[in-house]
Amino acid sequence: MAKVSVTEGHHQGKKVYLIEFRYNHELIQQVKSIGCIWSKSRGKWYLNFNKENEQLLKNLFPSEIKRLNAAKQTKTKLTSDDFDKETLKIIHAYVKYLRGKLYSESTVKSYYNHILEFLYYTKGRPIETLSNRDVELFVEDVYLSRKYSASTHRQVISAIRHFKNLYSDCLIDNVALDSPEKSRFLPSVLAKEEVLRLLQVTQNLKHRAILALLYSAGLRIGELINLKLSHIDISRRQLIVKSGKGRKDRYVILANSFLPLLNNYLFSYKPEIYFVEGTKAGEPYTAGSIRNFLRKSCKKAGIRKLVTPHTLRHSYATHLLENGVDIRYIQVLLGHSRPETTMVYTHVAKRDMLAIESPLDTMVKTFMETDNGDKKLTISRDLNL
Template structure:
């Protein structure tokens, strides 16, 4: 039989062992309309590195790291933290049954609303909208119908829609772009005449944000590629820049889409269901050949861990971020930044904007014209008014001595 002092020693050792562990708390999180897991911990470099390694991102809005609420990601996170002797507190996470209920919000819709949602989806498919557009519009309408789940569709008027936009889209911090997409979805929904009383022409569409794209210099592009040690990663970034591809276009590329003899890449059914040919730089050819010989892809040009399946977009964003950090680049860089840089550098090199429009696959020249606002070649041609003023003053000063702008006078 144990005496009391021995039990106290055992308890103290167990308590000290627990206190030595770093506590990481997992919490349910809704972020950008997605089911996520928040990762909270006292700042620790090792833990930070571990959570970033499994693909966690930082949210400024919620001031925490987060991952998508996927079983595979949670398992990888749990194993990584266990290696660091961390205590993972997941008591706040809902049970599996609760997750299923929260994910399937459509199950709580009344029959009339659920029927309207299905009719709307069928309508979008019949209009031959892209799968991405169908998914986006359906999600916004589902959000709207859930907000008014306890009301008949016939009782929803224009003011009801305005209240939804005020209380949900605006107050929950949706971007202007998402706000506009939601209104577009509601305008399409009005075409079905399912009882709602409103004129879609009266819905106010907020103006688009007019933001200039982030552009890297040629030197920064080279620094990023040099800082990317993995051959596969370097080939991906090099191809994104040298051909001006969208990330979705790159992920869909198959081996037969690359023509090394003609130095072209055949992009099939891209944005707007358009096919186009992209140029392939001379310097990227040996890199691609080296990559293909080393990794030996079977179907897609860039495949993920599972053979015959395309690479993951999230992984590209993650290793691009690491490469930028290693290169000492402070700009906010995404895969699309490489496309912006490609177009801007072509313009700076004197390529006609009409050819750039074709290479990028833009439907309207106005879309391509944005790059004329960021090109260094055009900006350098503009003389700064202060420079002109000082040059003029210096010319006058040479003729008639006078106190100069940059000169101190002794009194």
């Protein structure tokens, strides 16, 4: 039998199945028998998109419908062509609603992508028929199969809750929607010697200034990219982070040792608006570029840990704590809303942890101090006990 391709698309403003194959008299008779219509403009046969027609196609071309349904669950690059006009109106209204709530553009983009995939998964069904079971199936079939993290799962549920708030006619019950427990991973942190080595091997002046500021001020990568020259006050040795996470402003101290590097960088590169700019003057630098040269610098420095720009922020907070800075001040410097967020650094700081003696050390020391004890006892040789 000739090769058949079944895809989803739109024809004359309606969502349809598009059936394509080389001329074959037998196949033509089969598709005609289930109501398919020839489109001269598309050069394909088409059938209106609904459950009944899906079953008819499944009976004729089972392997193609199976492939199509599997592709629906894994497709990650969605475009406007994947939706009809009514669904696109719903999506645009949702984005407008989120912006009206003054969410950051990164949050709007994340929620938009989640809802895009949810509506694609529900196959164009009327939104008033969508229920909590549809959300559960969406997570099970799409997100679990991609092995996304618990934090992404929580973000999906949050996006759908906002969708329900906007479209109250749908059957989704926000109260009954379950979010997974937030993962409690300890942050990856560089040793102080590793930070210095990282800066030393970064020869490019702009790149070194970026890494030094990320670490010395504990900035998020988005905060550094959006940092304007007008936000830096060298005379007062501070900068202001405008509209950080949670739309909060905060002041951050500039390190004395960073000021010569800062002046050298500003004199050499002469940025116009932002602290660091891209190839075009007045345009912000990209996060991808920072990640790329950071990865190369880590390789040169012989650092085998997985290091991201946020690792430098984690290292800044941990080193402050190890230097004896009160955790309440660290919370303010980092711009955390809740002290619980900052408390995670107490689990990785070495200052207090190193003061705790292992019971093995205590046992060896006690034995050495006894009259009959071996004054040179080590556990690296035969104990002969």
